Amino acid sequence: MAGNPATRLLRICSSQFNFSKVRFLPLSNRFASYCNEIHNLSTQTHHSFCCYHPKRTKFNEFPSFGLDFRVLVLNKRLYCTPVEIENPSVSEHVDDDNKHINQVSASTNEGFSHVAALDPIELYHRLRDGPIARKLGLEQWDELTEIFRCFARSGWASNQALAIYIGASFFPTAAHNFRNFFFKKCDHDAVEYLLSLGPGTESERFLFPLFVEYCLEEFPDEIKKFRSMISSADLTKPETWFPFARAIKRKIIYHCGPTNSGKTYNALQRFMEAKKGIYCSPLRLLAMEVFDKVNSLGVYCSLLTGQEKKYVPFGNHTACTVEMVSTEELYEVAVIDEIQMMSDVYRGYAWTRALLGLQADEIHLCGDPSVLGIVRKICQETGDELIENHYERFKPLVVEAKTLLGDIRNVRSGDCVVAFSRREIFEVKLAIEKHTNHKCCVIYGALPPETRRHQANLFNEQGNEYDILVASDAVGMGLNLNIRRIVFYSLSKYNGDKIVPVPASQVKQIAGRAGRRGSIFPDGLTTTLHLDDLDYLIECLQKPFEEARKVGLFPFFEQVELFAGQIADVTFSQLLQKFGENCRLDGYYFLCRHDHIKKVANMLEKVQGLSLEDRFNFCFAPVNIRDPKAMYHLLRFAQSYSQNVPVSLAMGMPKSSARNDTELLDLESKHQVLSMYLWLSNHFKEETFPYVKKAEAMATDIAELLGESLIKANWKPESRNQAKKGNDNEDGYQRPRSLVKLQEQKRQEKDLKSAEKVTA
Numbered sequence: 001m002a003g004n005p006a007t008r009l010l011r012i013c014s015s016q017f018n019f020s021k022v023r024f025l026p027l028s029n030r031f032a033s034y035c036n037e038i039h040n041l042s043t044q045t046h047h048s049f050c051c052y053h054p055k056r057t058k059f060n061e062f063p064s065f066g067l068d069f070r071v072l073v074l075n076k077r078l079y080c081t082p083v084e085i086e087n088p089s090v091s092e093h094v095d096d097d098n099k100h101i102n103q104v105s106a107s108t109n110e111g112f113s114h115v116a117a118l119d120p121i122e123l124y125h126r127l128r129d130g131p132i133a134r135k136l137g138l139e140q141w142d143e144l145t146e147i148f149r150c151f152a153r154s155g156w157a158s159n160q161a162l163a164i165y166i167g168a169s170f171f172p173t174a175a176h177n178f179r180n181f182f183f184k185k186c187d188h189d190a191v192e193y194l195l196s197l198g199p200g201t202e203s204e205r206f207l208f209p210l211f212v213e214y215c216l217e218e219f220p221d222e223i224k225k226f227r228s229m230i231s232s233a234d235l236t237k238p239e240t241w242f243p244f245a246r247a248i249k250r251k252i253i254y255h256c257g258p259t260n261s262g263k264t265y266n267a268l269q270r271f272m273e274a275k276k277g278i279y280c281s282p283l284r285l286l287a288m289e290v291f292d293k294v295n296s297l298g299v300y301c302s303l304l305t306g307q308e309k310k311y312v313p314f315g316n317h318t319a320c321t322v323e324m325v326s327t328e329e330l331y332e333v334a335v336i337d338e339i340q341m342m343s344d345v346y347r348g349y350a351w352t353r354a355l356l357g358l359q360a361d362e363i364h365l366c367g368d369p370s371v372l373g374i375v376r377k378i379c380q381e382t383g384d385e386l387i388e389n390h391y392e393r394f395k396p397l398v399v400e401a402k403t404l405l406g407d408i409r410n411v412r413s414g415d416c417v418v419a420f421s422r423r424e425i426f427e428v429k430l431a432i433e434k435h436t437n438h439k440c441c442v443i444y445g446a447l448p449p450e451t452r453r454h455q456a457n458l459f460n461e462q463g464n465e466y467d468i469l470v471a472s473d474a475v476g477m478g479l480n481l482n483i484r485r486i487v488f489y490s491l492s493k494y495n496g497d498k499i500v501p502v503p504a505s506q507v508k509q510i511a512g513r514a515g516r517r518g519s520i521f522p523d524g525l526t527t528t529l530h531l532d533d534l535d536y537l538i539e540c541l542q543k544p545f546e547e548a549r550k551v552g553l554f555p556f557f558e559q560v561e562l563f564a565g566q567i568a569d570v571t572f573s574q575l576l577q578k579f580g581e582n583c584r585l586d587g588y589y590f591l592c593r594h595d596h597i598k599k600v601a602n603m604l605e606k607v608q609g610l611s612l613e614d615r616f617n618f619c620f621a622p623v624n625i626r627d628p629k630a631m632y633h634l635l636r637f638a639q640s641y642s643q644n645v646p647v648s649l650a651m652g653m654p655k656s657s658a659r660n661d662t663e664l665l666d667l668e669s670k671h672q673v674l675s676m677y678l679w680l681s682n683h684f685k686e687e688t689f690p691y692v693k694k695a696e697a698m699a700t701d702i703a704e705l706l707g708e709s710l711i712k713a714n715w716k717p718e719s720r721n722q723a724k725k726g727n728d729n730e731d732g733y734q735r736p737r738s739l740v741k742l743q744e745q746k747r748q749e750k751d752l753k754s755a756e757k758v759t760a
């Protein structure tokens with residue numbers, strides 16, 4: 001149906017129902033304009049509209065809980081409350097409620113059912129001012145108790161109550177008091193009507209408007225408090241957070257396409273031509289790759305990551321990690337690489353912030369099409385011009401149907417074997433080096449970028465024996481390596497909770513590392529170790545990009561500080577928790593997950609004397625929360641900082657490269673602590689972190705030791721949590737098994753069992 005939601009809504013109302021009154025519950029800013037429009041239309045259609053809100057203030061003072069709104073028809077009134085965009089359309093709701101109305105009117109023969117048609121305000125006043133209770137029979141009492149019990153537990157009612165600033169935590173109390181109020185009065189008709197409806201949806205919808213009136217009258221303070229809290233946790237309209245960027249009419253160019261299609265290359269061409277440019281990378285390693293490449297082409301470019309600043313004199317260009325980008329400087333050209341990361345549950349906010357906040361005449365976004373729809377909407381809101389450039393892969397990626405037949409000994413020169421855990425990576429390396437003549441380089445997340453780069457170079461260079469790369473998904477984004485074929489060792493990974501299939505988008509990204517244009521293998525191949533996994537690989541590669549429905553946001557410190565002013569006596573971690581529960585977001589934004597931040601916040605709780613801002617910043621330090629040593633050092637750093645004493649490194653330099661996996665893990669851990677020190681020195685007063693030079697030198701040495709260790713590494717891996725035992729025996733070679741297949745078998749067994757149960 002054409003027209004905006006308000007017009008559509010009104011058309012539905014006028015054509016299907018003969019309403020005399022339409023009543024709105026408090027709504028969003030955006031909804032205010034709908035309301036006004038409905039108001040105007042009401043005069044044209046001769047319907048009378050009663051617009052309602054708790055504080056009798058203007059509509060445009062109401063907050064939003066979403067972009068769209070939900071319409072409920074109750075007792076011949078239309079209730080509109082905002083809902084998330086993916087909820088069913090207006091007309092569906094109206095149709096549903098139409099049924100309800102029909103049911104209600106079908107029972108109007110009963111003497112009591114006229115209460116259903118009463119104005120809820122009128123009915124509420126009747127209850128409030130009426131005489132004290134009539135006696136209820138035991139059965140009636142029980143039934144009515146059950147009806148109110150259902151109401152107090154109703155997710156629907158609790159959700160709707162947010163619109164009048166009854167928070168989810170207060171809702172049960174409010175519902176309990178409302179129940180007592182109702183029982184005290186026990187208006188005959190209302191009770192009879194409720195008993196005729198019984199517990200459930202219909203009684204909830206009958207009670208809700210009365211509940212609203214009751215709350216507005218009884219809980220003005222709670223409502224006020226919740227309202228202030230809500231408005232201080234307002235993350236709606238994030239585009240307005242960057243007024244300077246809004247003052248510029250920016251040109252956004254979306255380089256949209258699959259991997260290895262030249263997106264970053266083309267964006268970088270414009271970057272290098274500009275007088276001043278910034279390149280935002282998802283990874284330190286990729287920022288370094290661009291830094292090297294651009295400088296080698298004669299364009300002076302600096303490097304900026306959380307841990308390092310390399311200023312190139314006279315350089316007007318910077319390659320940075322996306323978290324580090326400044327929204328205060330002016331650029332001619334900015335590049336935001338891997339823009340689809342906006343929808344990443346943990347880090348998405350950094351991309352969203354860059355897109356909304358960058359002050360640049362031209363912003364080049366490179367990525368797959370998954371966030372194109374949202375970028376279009378954002379550009380409409382910011383008023384920026386959007387140009388879409390679509391790309392195809394230079395050469396198609398070919399799937400090798402033969403696979404490695406479950407035998408890792410079938411690897412060939414130029415292969416990159418991808419495994420999803422550190423343990424597997426070393427198992428693969430060990431097996432390949434033991435049973436073939438190949439040597440392996442390794443790349444995984446816990447290695448410093450310098451070591452990863454060193455390993456990548458060793459693999460890229462021809463003429464040495466290191467012709468196989470064994471890597472984790474850390475190899476997946478944007479990097480250009482000399483890979484002929486990507487072999488998936490498995491297609492399942494541990495997601496922190498359980499083993500799950502690797503998502504299709506990630507499989508595509510990783511497979512896209514094979515056969516890069518300009519590399520010595522321009523024709524890319526991909527396959528799996530196991531024949532059993534091949535179907536899943538093909539399925540992933542064929543799957544169209546899924547459109548992201550939301551992109552990430554995270555509050556600035558100032559927003560958290562404002563919120564903190566509304567809540568007394570909570571720890572910082574509780575504060576973040578409460579912010580998460582109460583913040584308001586527009587329909588296509590979500591609040592990024594921050595479990596790891598809360599974990600750090602909890603640990604730092606015992607450190608006294610840190611300001612809220614210091615705490616906030618410490619929580620973003622890059623630390624592996626599962627590594628107790630790293631957590632211990634972070635705590636120590638924070639303690640020294642809070643006492644304003646120079647933060648020491650307190651760490652000895654390892655003498656030699658690792659001789660076993662424990663020593664390797666120790667080197668990784670030590671490097672991560674140094675990296676954290678450097679990060680903190682860049683984010684806090686420099687004088688409190690006086691050992692930056694020493695930390696840098698140690699980090700470089702450890703990265704080198706790690707490189708040496710990896711070349712020698714021929715031991716069995718130990719994971720940090722030595723959970724599962726490997727399946728290879730001591731002497732011979734045992735083929736690994738397909739996890740996808742195992743899972744599938746398990747699922748089938750489970751299905752079979754439950755089917756047997758059913759037939760039994």
Ligand SMILES: Nc1ncnc2c1ncn2[C@@H]1O[C@H](COP(=O)(O)OP(=O)(O)OP(=O)(O)O)[C@@H](O)[C@H]1O
Binds near residue numbers: 259266366512516518
């Ligand atoms: N027009 C070109 N001339 C020469 N080389 C090019 C050209 N376009 C791209 N390349 C090279 O092809 C390779 C892949 O290009 P690029 O990195 O831009 O791909 P992409 O689409 O960004 O891939 P991904 O999604 O994996 O990041 C790079 O090594 C790049 O230098």
Ligand SMILES: [Mg+2]
Binds near residue numbers: 263264265337366478
């Ligand atoms: Mg790229």
